[in-house]
Amino acid sequence: xxxQIIFQFKKMLQNLDGCMSKATAYSDGKKxxxxxxxxxxxxxxxxxxxxxxxxxxxxxxxxxxYLSGQTPPKHDDTEVTWGELRVRIGKVVTYxxxxxxxxxxxxxxxxxxxxxxxxxxxxxxxxxxxLAVPNFYFHxxxxxxxxxxxxxxxxxxxxxxxxxxxx
Amino acid sequence: xxxQIIFQFKKMLQNLDGCMSKATAYSDGKKxxxxxxxxxxxxxxxxxxxxxxxxxxxxxxxxxxYLSGQTPPKHDDTEVTWGELRVRIGKVVTYxxxxxxxxxxxxxxxxxxxxxxxxxxxxxxxxxxxLAVPNFYFHxxxxxxxxxxxxxxxxxxxxxxxxxxxx
Numbered sequence: 001x002x003x004q005i006i007f008q009f010k011k012m013l014q015n016l017d018g019c020m021s022k023a024t025a026y027s028d029g030k031k032x033x034x035x036x037x038x039x040x041x042x043x044x045x046x047x048x049x050x051x052x053x054x055x056x057x058x059x060x061x062x063x064x065x066y067l068s069g070q071t072p073p074k075h076d077d078t079e080v081t082w083g084e085l086r087v088r089i090g091k092v093v094t095y096x097x098x099x100x101x102x103x104x105x106x107x108x109x110x111x112x113x114x115x116x117x118x119x120x121x122x123x124x125x126x127x128x129x130x131l132a133v134p135n136f137y138f139h140x141x142x143x144x145x146x147x148x149x150x151x152x153x154x155x156x157x158x159x160x161x162x163x164x165x166x167x
Numbered sequence: 168x169x170x171q172i173i174f175q176f177k178k179m180l181q182n183l184d185g186c187m188s189k190a191t192a193y194s195d196g197k198k199x200x201x202x203x204x205x206x207x208x209x210x211x212x213x214x215x216x217x218x219x220x221x222x223x224x225x226x227x228x229x230x231x232x233y234l235s236g237q238t239p240p241k242h243d244d245t246e247v248t249w250g251e252l253r254v255r256i257g258k259v260v261t262y263x264x265x266x267x268x269x270x271x272x273x274x275x276x277x278x279x280x281x282x283x284x285x286x287x288x289x290x291x292x293x294x295x296x297x298l299a300v301p302n303f304y305f306h307x308x309x310x311x312x313x314x315x316x317x318x319x320x321x322x323x324x325x326x327x328x329x330x331x332x333x334x
Contacts, residue, residue: 005172008296042209043315045322120332129175134327137304144305145312148210155212160301165287 003104005133006067009060010096012140015161016056017089019144023152024082034082040146047139049146051077053085056139057092063132064096066112067124068103170271172300173234176227177263179307182328183223184256186311187249190319201249207313214306216313218244220252223306224259230299231263233279234291235270 027034038050047055054077065072073095079085110124114131122131144159194201205217214222221244232239240262246252277291281298289298311326 002169002292002296004292004296005300008300011297012301042312043318046315117332120334122330122332125169125171126331129169129171130178130330131327133172133175133300134179134304135323137301138308138311138323138326141305141308142312145209145309148213149316151210156302156305159305160298163289163297164293165284165289167287 003099003101005128006060006064006099006104007096009063009136010093011161012136012159013056013060013089013093013096015159016053016140016143017086018161019147019152019154019158020082020086020089022154022158023147023150026152035080037147037150037152038080038082038085040150042142042146042149046142049143050079050085052139052143052146053088054079056136056143057088059132059136059139061092061095063128063136064099064103067107067110067128067132068099069106069110070103170266170268172295173227173231173266173271174263176230176303177260178328179303179326180223180227180256180260182326183220183307183310184253185328186314186319186321186325187253187256189321189325190314190317191249193319202247204314204317204319205247205249205252207317209309209313209316213309216310217246217252219306219310219313220255221246223303223310224255226299226303226306228259228262230295230303231266231270234274234277234295234299235266236273236277237270 023037024034027037039048041048057075061072073091075088075091079088107124107128111121112124112127113119113121114127144154147154190204191201194204206215208215224242228239242255242258246255274291274295278288279291279294280286280288281294311321314321
């Protein structure tokens with residue numbers, strides 16, 4: 001097991017934070033309050049932007065905690081402003097920074113009980129690959145797509161971020 | 168390195184194929200031609216649905232090929248109908264089925280040159296975690312989000328698919 005898949009969550013959250021910064025610049029240019037975007041949705045039965053951010057952050061946080069046997073910090077999902085949402089991202093980035101590869105040495109033997117699964121469990125590896133990773137990217141990309149749909153001037157490069165290409 | 172991250176692409180593509188099946192049922196009920204959804208977009212400067220599918224398929228295909236040292240099969244991006252797009256997904260699922268974990272034993276030493284990178288390269292591990300996985304989920308989720316935005320009756324469970332929860 002390579003823990004890099006979990007550490008990558010940090011980079012992706014930081015890239016999304018960069019997209020949120022560009023959204024602020026966009027709102028300044030258009031002279032609207034950027035906070036209105038926090039309630040934007042792609043469909044009436046999908047989460048608004050602020051809940052997509054909270055869910056992406058939680059997905060990363062719970063994944064790192066469950067697979068390392070730690071108790072995750074509690075975040076209350078109260079964020080409604082752009083500033084509050086960026087602070088939430090910062091909290092999870094800081095939390096992910098506390099882990100090292102060896103913290104995830106026991107994924108093969110860990111049993112993960114997702115909060116919604118009524119006590120049922122998944123093997124650590126199943127949880128990581130079939131639930132945590134797809135779910136993280138679901139909410140991360142939903143948030144990104146809301147910004148694109150709203151006209152914010154971002155693209156794939158903002159989502160992917162810097163790559164260390166070598167000559 | 169655990170190859171499961173690549174094999175998971177197959178499950179996610181099959182889940183998306185299931186969402187496309189539900190879109191057909193939705194179009195039948197609403198009495199519209201499901202093929203019109205193939206040109207739907209979330210934003211004027213984002214790919215339409217058919218190109219999101221092609222890009223998701225290519226991201227999975229190139230990832231498996233590059234990291235195993237194989238030459239990927241060529242697919243011409245000509246799909247415009249629902250049926251053609253589902254065949255394209257099927258081709259990549261079949262291709263991913265040809266791999267076994269040991270095919271990815273040399274990821275640490277592989278140098279990957281993405282087609283757009285003008286001969287520059289990434290380490291196999293960097294390519295997998297920082298480009299291939301985020302890019303795959305970008306296009307997969309963009310396709311899913313287009314269907315949600317168009318009103319198709321699908322949800323998170325269709326995206327995640329079956330989980331082997333244990334008591």
